[in-house]
Amino acid sequence: MTTEPQPEATAKKSGWARGALTRGLVALPLVAGLVTAGWLLNGGNDRPSTAAVPIQAPTPAADTIGGGAGPSVLEVSAPVQAQQAPAKGVKPLEEWANKLAGPLDIPASALMGYANGELALRGEQPKCHLSWVTLAGIGAANSNHGRGGDQQRGPLGLSAQQWKKWGANIPGIAKPAITNPDAASVAAGRALCAGGTDLGGGNGWWNAVASYKDAKAGNATELFRQQVLGNAQLFSTLSLDPSRAATPSVRATRFALGQLGLPYVWGGNGPDAGAAGFDCSGLTKASYDDAGVALPRTADSQFRALPPVPAAEQPKLGDLVFYGNPATRIHHVGLYLGNGLMINAPTEGQAVQIHTYHSKGDDYVGAGRPSN
Known part of the structure; x- marks a missing residue:
């Protein structure tokens, strides 16, 4: 098994939207839909892939897409x-x-x-x-x-x-x-x-937002509706609790939303650190670095360093969600957005995007809370 990259210093970010000029040109596909793909069961993205990653276009999950962005x-x-x-x-x-x-x-x-x-x-x-x-x-x-x-x-x-x-x-x-x-x-x-x-949610919301964008936009349509969904979910959460706006968890979430569309790069710490994009733990670390909270570099070390969210409690916006085996190795991490969604750098051949965070049969092990 290939080991994950060693921790690297991540440059301090000056703004959560950094990298926007290159984002619209990313040729790597975003998964069309918000169901978890096979990478959660096949080892995740803390190790490099030696084979081309098939691009999946799963059927959207009707009970999650739109969700808080609909009602x-x-x-x-x-x-x-x-x-x-x-x-x-x-x-x-x-x-x-x-x-x-x-x-x-x-x-x-x-x-x-x-x-x-x-x-x-x-x-x-x-x-x-x-x-x-x-x-x-x-x-x-x-x-x-x-x-x-x-x-x-x-x-x-x-x-x-x-x-x-x-x-x-x-x-x-x-x-x-x-x-x-x-x-x-x-x-x-x-x-x-x-x-x-x-x-109100499901395919109606997802398809309507896609059709709203010009048909000639092509690949940009997928990035557009991911950006709409991510921001709508953030606004929904903050409108009910505006006192959280300046917290590290919200600042980290804003940063992560600003990276949607950047490519997955194994060991990548983002454009400010000289990489075209991020891997999973590079994204979560950079997001919290931008919010002034230092995290370890790898998914496994982040899992072991953070206070766990009780198993009976739903993750909150900004929590980190982990996948793997606590007894051996945690191989993947995402940043929880709310409404069953996470911001995620999935695997090689894909871009930073929004996925559902937990589905039957995956190896989700729990969440950790870097900050309130």
């Missing part, structure tokens, strides 16, 4: 009812948006837009179950909520065709504009909900 958390985190008019200026929404803008790192105006988009679609297509966190995930992936990207396509990256089809007759807005977060959110919601789609 709304708006009424839980803000005093908003479905029958309220989605007009800009509703005081409870303003208070809610102002409270969460800092913790979520989303401008309050964009948050208002996402919430109003959800409320409008509740009235127009209640069976769609559009959530503001899905719109926020799209806003993050497309333009960093209007702070970047193609300004002519607005904060939600709507194409001219999408805007023409879905951007007319928006409640409460006399002259809708693609650059207006409220108008763009309603148009984006209509595009996502088209054809009777149910975004």
Whole structure:
């Protein structure tokens, strides 16, 4: 058995989104779907593979994909009812948006837009179950909520065709504009909900987000919906507990989300350390280095150094999830995102991506908590 790489010093990261310029050009595939692949049973990625890794395209797990990115958390985190008019200026929404803008790192105006988009679609297509966190995930992936990207396509990256089809007759807005977060959110919601789609989770959410992206995007579509899913899950979690926003676990998660699409590199510590990408424990170590928490370098040493999460307790955002045999060797580690998902550098021939963290028959052994 090939041993895993020796610990290496990892350069201190200056920002969680480092490496974005190369990410869109990664030719290595992301698995189309969120079920755990054979690497969890076949030795994981702490040792190099001598054979080409088959690219799997498994059927998405209907009870996990979308998940917290589908059902709304708006009424839980803000005093908003479905029958309220989605007009800009509703005081409870303003208070809610102002409270969460800092913790979520989303401008309050964009948050208002996402919430109003959800409320409008509740009235127009209640069976769609559009959530503001899905719109926020799209806003993050497309333009960093209007702070970047193609300004002519607005904060939600709507194409001219999408805007023409879905951007007319928006409640409460006399002259809708693609650059207006409220108008763009309603148009984006209509595009996502088209054809009777149910975004409450499963294939409906996964396929709708993929089709939202331009068809010509090709391989970038998979990266896009992974970014949407990851950010939507983070926003959902933080909206219910914004006090966690500055904690190391959230900072580490933000960093890990920023690496989606980078290639798996055995022994890799990431672009800031001179590698094109990461292996599993290189990713988790770099994520917590960025948050100011030092971890050992390998999956096995991380497992043995961290306080274990009780077996009866579900992992929390930022926990590390481990695979292998505690009596011999832990061969793989991922960073738990929430809703049964982890951020993961799977194996050679694949990119950093989101997977379900535990399925029947895998060799999951438990979680460890680097920090609250």
